[in-house]
Amino acid sequence: MKKQVNTTVIIKSRMVKILKLQSALNFSHTLLKEIVKPGDVVVDATAGKGNDTLFLAQLVGERGHVYSFDIQAQATQLTQRLVEQHQVEQQTTVINDGHENLTNYVKSPITAAIFNLGYLPEGDHKIVTKPQTTLKSVQSMMKLLKPNGIIILVIYYGHPGGKQEKEQVLQFAKSIDQHQFNVLQYQFINQIHEPPILLALQKR
């Protein structure tokens, strides 16, 4: 009797993953996603329309907490509304105050903080972050940061005063003791129109 042979044809689909270099803003989220875990305490230093606050609130979950700062009531209202729409208000405190006053509100160690320097898009372009208050806040955060925790600054500098802030922040970042922090600078260097710079300060 003739033996029947079952032939299984295996079709292997080739999965090709293409890595594209990310914008500074997208790269900030990639870094946060890697570092922030459920239950962590984190800071959004420049709430604006609340995009980073929402992203962080979803990462920390109900056991964690996000402290979100902005000096403009318009920004804190937009952020609070976004937080409520996505039902993450339990783990979020939106604060209408400057990030330089951080230590009045945040008492526990933090895993991450994010700044988007510059002005509120579609808001008043004259209300911008300032080097003195930005650096005061960064220095407070460096003390509160847990080992391996990260402070990210996405620096927009095309507006009046922006270049001075960029220079002062970069000068400070370069002076940080390498035994205490690893400091990364990320930027497309062949783009016109002042592409944003990402700085990441990771505690060792």
Ligand SMILES: C[S@@+](CC[C@H](N)C(=O)[O-])C[C@H]1O[C@@H](n2cnc3c(N)ncnc32)[C@H](O)[C@@H]1O
């Ligand atoms: C580039 S926007 C932030 C955009 C925001 N991350 C978003 O997702 O929409 C910068 C924000 O920083 C705020 N700001 C300026 N100085 C500040 C300060 N000292 N403390 C906190 N926020 C400040 C501005 O009001 C503005 O809303």
